[in-house]
Amino acid sequence: MKHLLSIEDLDRTQLEQLLDLSERFVEVTRRDIPKVPALRGKTVVSLFYEDSTRTRISFETAAKRLSADTMTFTVASSSVNKGESLRDTVQTIEAMGIDAVVVRHPHAGAPHRITGWIDAAILNAGDGRHQHPTQALLDVLTLRLHRGPSLEGMRIAIVGDVRHSRVARSDVQAFTALGAQVTLVGPPTLLPEAVETWDVDVSHDLDAVLAEVDVLYLLRIQLERQGEALFPSLREYTSRYGLTAARAARLAKDALVMHPGPINRGVEIAAEVADSSASIITQQVASGVAVRMAVLYTLLGSGGPVA
Amino acid sequence: MPESTRVPRATAHASDQSDPASTAPVPPFGSASTAEFLLRTQVLSADDLRRAHTRIAHEIVERNHGAEQLVLVGLHSRGPAIAQRLAVAIESFEGVSIPVGTLDVAFYRDDIGLRPVQPLGPTEVPVDVTGRVVVLVDDVLFTGRTVRAALDALTELGRPRAVQLAVLVDRGHRELPIRADFVGKNLPTRQAEDVRVRLVETDDVDADAIQLWGPREDGP
Numbered sequence: 001m002k003h004l005l006s007i008e009d010l011d012r013t014q015l016e017q018l019l020d021l022s023e024r025f026v027e028v029t030r031r032d033i034p035k036v037p038a039l040r041g042k043t044v045v046s047l048f049y050e051d052s053t054r055t056r057i058s059f060e061t062a063a064k065r066l067s068a069d070t071m072t073f074t075v076a077s078s079s080v081n082k083g084e085s086l087r088d089t090v091q092t093i094e095a096m097g098i099d100a101v102v103v104r105h106p107h108a109g110a111p112h113r114i115t116g117w118i119d120a121a122i123l124n125a126g127d128g129r130h131q132h133p134t135q136a137l138l139d140v141l142t143l144r145l146h147r148g149p150s151l152e153g154m155r156i157a158i159v160g161d162v163r164h165s166r167v168a169r170s171d172v173q174a175f176t177a178l179g180a181q182v183t184l185v186g187p188p189t190l191l192p193e194a195v196e197t198w199d200v201d202v203s204h205d206l207d208a209v210l211a212e213v214d215v216l217y218l219l220r221i222q223l224e225r226q227g228e229a230l231f232p233s234l235r236e237y238t239s240r241y242g243l244t245a246a247r248a249a250r251l252a253k254d255a256l257v258m259h260p261g262p263i264n265r266g267v268e269i270a271a272e273v274a275d276s277s278a279s280i281i282t283q284q285v286a287s288g289v290a291v292r293m294a295v296l297y298t299l300l301g302s303g304g305p306v307a
Numbered sequence: 308m309p310e311s312t313r314v315p316r317a318t319a320h321a322s323d324q325s326d327p328a329s330t331a332p333v334p335p336f337g338s339a340s341t342a343e344f345l346l347r348t349q350v351l352s353a354d355d356l357r358r359a360h361t362r363i364a365h366e367i368v369e370r371n372h373g374a375e376q377l378v379l380v381g382l383h384s385r386g387p388a389i390a391q392r393l394a395v396a397i398e399s400f401e402g403v404s405i406p407v408g409t410l411d412v413a414f415y416r417d418d419i420g421l422r423p424v425q426p427l428g429p430t431e432v433p434v435d436v437t438g439r440v441v442v443l444v445d446d447v448l449f450t451g452r453t454v455r456a457a458l459d460a461l462t463e464l465g466r467p468r469a470v471q472l473a474v475l476v477d478r479g480h481r482e483l484p485i486r487a488d489f490v491g492k493n494l495p496t497r498q499a500e501d502v503r504v505r506l507v508e509t510d511d512v513d514a515d516a517i518q519l520w521g522p523r524e525d526g527p
Contacts, residue, residue: 024426028414031430033463036414066414301419 003122004295005111006131007173015140015177018294019149022141025293029065029286039066042300045093046102047073048125049080049110054261054285055125055134059102062292068300071098086110087117094118099300103127121299129166135260136170137291140178142284143215146256152179157209159185159241160219160268161230163192167260168219172200183209186241189230206241210250217258218243218268234267241268248273256280344501344520350476350494351517359491360389363473364396366489371440374401376468378434380408382445382457383427388508389475390444408432410443412456430460437465442489446504446517448474451485476517478502497521 001014010018028036044063046056056072063070073093075081080089090101100121103111108128115122126132143151156175162168162184175182176199183201184191195202203209210216221237231237238244243257248270251257257269257279265271274281351359368374379394381387387409394405413419413426443457454472461470473489478496496502500521505512 021426024411024413024429027429027431031463035463037459038414038419297414302413302424 001298003111003115003124004133004299005115005122005124007133007136007170007177008131010133010177012177015137015174018137018291018298019141019144021298022137022287022291022294023144025065025290025297026141026145026287028293029290035065035067037067038297038301039063039068042066042068042099043071043097044068044100044102044296044300045071045073045098046125047090047093047104049075049086049103049105050126052104052125054288055104055132056102058285058288059123059125059134059292059296062289062296065289066293066296066301068099068296071096086114090114090118094120100296123295123299126166129164130169132166132170132260134288134292134295135167136174137295138284138287139171139217139258139260140174141287141291142258142280143256145283145287146280147214150179151175154180154215155183155213156180156215156217157183157185157203157206157213158217158219159206159243161190161221161225162186162195162219163190163230164222164225165219171217172198176200183213185209187231187237206247207250210247211252213255214252215256215258216243216251218263220260220262221264221267223264223267238267242266243269243273245270245272248276248278251278258284261285343523345523347500347519347521349516350502350519351492351515353515356475356491356515356517359475360392361396363489363491364393365400367393367442367471367473368397368401370471370488374403374405376439377442378406378408378432378436378439379442379444380410380432380436380457380461382443382453383409383411385446385504385506385509386410386444387428388506389446389473390442391508393442393444393473406432406434408434410457410460412453412460415456415459417452417456430464432464435465436461436467438468440469440471441467442471442473444473446475446506447502448472448477448485448487448490449480449502451481451483454485455483475504476502492517494519 028034046059048056060070098120100123102123102125103114104125105127108130110127111122111124124131124133158168158171172182183203185203185206187204191202255278259269259281263269263274265274371377374397379390381390390407394407397405409428409431411426411428411430413424416424441461471488474487475491476494477487477490478494480498500519503518503520505516507515
């Protein structure tokens with residue numbers, strides 16, 4: 001494994017090996033000195049063409065806890081504003097002597113393009129509507145830490161704007177590859193084209209699936225898409241698909257609530273539900289550092305479980 | 308951390324080799340990589356091993372003038388089981404319970420990037436090692452590189468008053484200035500040979516054994 005571009009590139013064994021390794025790094029991150037020397041001398045660059053706080057900081061924390069050096073390339077203050085192309089930008093960065101580039105880009109496939117231009121390992125931190133593989137890995141890790149190593153038979157509903165969500169694409173692939181049963185829930189305008197080709201069930205009625213799921217995974221309503229008239233109003237969305245306190249009360253007793261963040265309190269999830277004991281949203285963030293350590297270690301250090 | 312002395316089951320090695328913490332098959336020295344390996348000698352039987360454990364347990368207590376402030380830390384994969392046995396032995400004649408921990412050294416090795424290096428188990432040391440005498444425990448001492456990594460890993464957990472090393476077999480061929488304080492058996496070997504340790508706790512066998520194996524062409 002040289003790059004991490006898509007969950008699709010990983011088979012079940014590779015996924016499970018990455019998750020096992022992630023659990024070792026969970027232990028490392030809990031130590032008083034949460035740092036190991038494994039990637040001393042390696043340099044990891046984050047190259048973000050879209051806003052992100054948690055993903056970028058999570059990757060940088062992961063790299064630092066492996067003793068790698070990190071550099072941040074923020075588009076806002078770079079030569080990209082002078083019209084530099086993506087190719088020139090990454091080739092310039094590579095010339096500085098780096099080992100991995102963590103890329104977020106608004107266009108699907110941009111990380112894959114970069115692999116053809118430079119030799120460094122490329123880690124996809126989100127490309128357009130396509131993929132966000134480390135998010136899916138951290139979601140699975142969070143579930144494993146709560147429910148044990150197997151997702152076999154687990155019933156997971158993913159609710160909201162699946163159509164525009166790279167998180168949903170990566171999550172569906174990871175969850176189903178590991179044996180979970182996924183139901184996508186949302187209005188038809190927010191479900192993907194050709195959803196019938198996905199290995200999932202589909203529902204337009206959150207109330208109908210609520211009581212039957214082990215995990216309710218809420219997607220962020222992308223407020224910037226409001227102008228596209230995909231749903232009549234935020235209030236209407238919340239009334240049909242928001243996890244209100246009343247709906248949360250109808251979840252199975254030990255059901256878990258997840259969200260990739262950042263959350264819109266009062267829209268897809270009520271504030272008191274986000275802060276309730278069923279919510280494992282902050283654990284998702286904690287898991288992010290461990291899975292990104294596992295991915296960086298696998299790409300830059302060990303030569304694999306996924307060699 | 309919990310006062311636990313859990314000994315996790317070790318990952319089975321894909322292939323045997325002499326450096327206990329190496330996780331990948333290493334071709335035997337020279338061109339004999341396809342050679343068939345044959346049993347040379349039984350180095351220690353189950354009874355021999357039981358006596359070796361008992362003797363090492365006594366030596367540890369004797370060297371440290373008692374069992375106060377001792378903590379045994381086993382290196383994956385077989386060290387934790389051996390450390391547990393030593394702790395049971397010490398408790399049987401000293402009447403004190405010795406904390407036992409486990410240490411994984413993968414992320415501290417110096418050959419990351421040269422071959423696949425994967426962790427073999429969790430690092431769990433149930434007490435603060437600062438100020439204590441830590442006895443690192445492993446099955447075979449070979450190049451010393453695993454112990455070097457273990458010293459780094461241990462230092463991250465605290466500042467022990469002293470660190471000692473107990474191994475079942477010292478097979479020579481050191482590449483670093485490291486020696487064991489407590490040795491079950493000194494075993495002269497050739498580099499191409501394998502010291503194969505089998506313990507009931509870690510290896511799905513009915514009886515413990517340590518054997519010396521070597522390639523056919525290289526036979527005696």
